[in-house]
Amino acid sequence: MVSKLSIFKLSFITLTCNDCIKSTKNEVIKLNQILVDDLGINEENIKIFFSGNEGFHIYVPNSEYENVGSKERAEISDYIMFRGSIPETFGFRKFNMNKSSLPKFDDDGWNGRLAKHLFGTKSNRPKISQEIVSGGYALFQKKLEDFRDSIGIKIDPNVTQDIHRIFRLPGSINSKSGLTKIFVEDLKKFDPYVDACFIDDEEIEVAANCPIEFSLKKKKFGPFNNEQVSVPKFAAVYMMCKGIASSV
Known part of the structure; x- marks a missing residue:
């Protein structure tokens, strides 16, 4: 007798929560301390941007590190990550x-x-x-x-050492979330689900399958179980970008 083996393709979808953002902010704060205390960078030259999805981009213009190559960037990454x-x-x-x-x-x-x-x-x-x-x-x-x-500070070493990488333009919408990459003036007060959400609130219909509740612009949505719902456009775009909703 030959048994049949059923093969299932597993996939997962991530929805960033407030705890995740808080943890990432803490990493940014620790990174900022190393840049200033260890590498001697003027704090005024450190620019923090929300990436538009799940992380932050840290820019250090007008410093002696601005034009270093990939090898030097890799060594700096190792130092920052305690590797x-x-x-x-x-x-x-x-x-x-x-x-x-x-x-x-x-x-x-x-x-x-x-x-x-x-x-x-x-x-x-x-x-x-x-x-x-x-x-x-x-x-x-x-x-x-x-x-x-x-x-060690949790950074993306591949991004840090890639001198040919083109970063998302500030003000552009991230296709993985529908949120916008923006400059962060006050990291502690910054809330990406409010401050980086610029799509309007026109009501539209979507087919949603979101097993958990999420919040955008201080409004809560979900959970939705394979149902057609009417939600503000910013929530619809967010869910479609995350793969948990489709247009109808």
């Missing part, structure tokens, strides 16, 4: 291990950030330092690898 860090980066030698060489809270750059993440509080430093020294080089290397995702 490729080794114990020697933080003064920890394989054959000369001592507690005094470990990062301190008052250190600049990644040393200070790592100290806060590694020890938690200054009172914990002596005990944890001794544990690291006792565990040796391999233990410290593993801790650095474990910390990479939690303290």
Whole structure:
């Protein structure tokens, strides 16, 4: 007997939530700190744009980094993401291990950030330092690898190092959401589902299949279960861009 194997194609659709945007904003804030404190960029030269979909574009015009090549951009990306860090980066030698060489809270750059993440509080430093020294080089290397995702800044390295990439023009509508790429004046107050939604509210009919509720322009929509509904044009465009609605 030959059994038949049913093959199903699985797909998923993402709808960015407020928590997602909040998390992305936090990454932008941390990135901004590194650009200013570590790379010496004037904060006034850092321009933040909402991409029109799920992220932000950070521009740094009028700086010494403006004309660097792909290789240099890749190295900057690694630094920002805390990739490729080794114990020697933080003064920890394989054959000369001592507690005094470990990062301190008052250190600049990644040393200070790592100290806060590694020890938690200054009172914990002596005990944890001794544990690291006792565990040796391999233990410290593993801790650095474990910390990479939690303290490294989440950026897109492929975009950052691509000097030939053409970025979306500010003021244009993103085809993945129907929202607009715009300059962000106040990151903390910025709400993309209000501030970047410029399509009008003319009512139109769509066939919608949206399993969750979402909010645009401070109005809530959904969930819709394969039904024909009348919604403002901005909500209809958003759902069609996300693949959860079609025109009728």
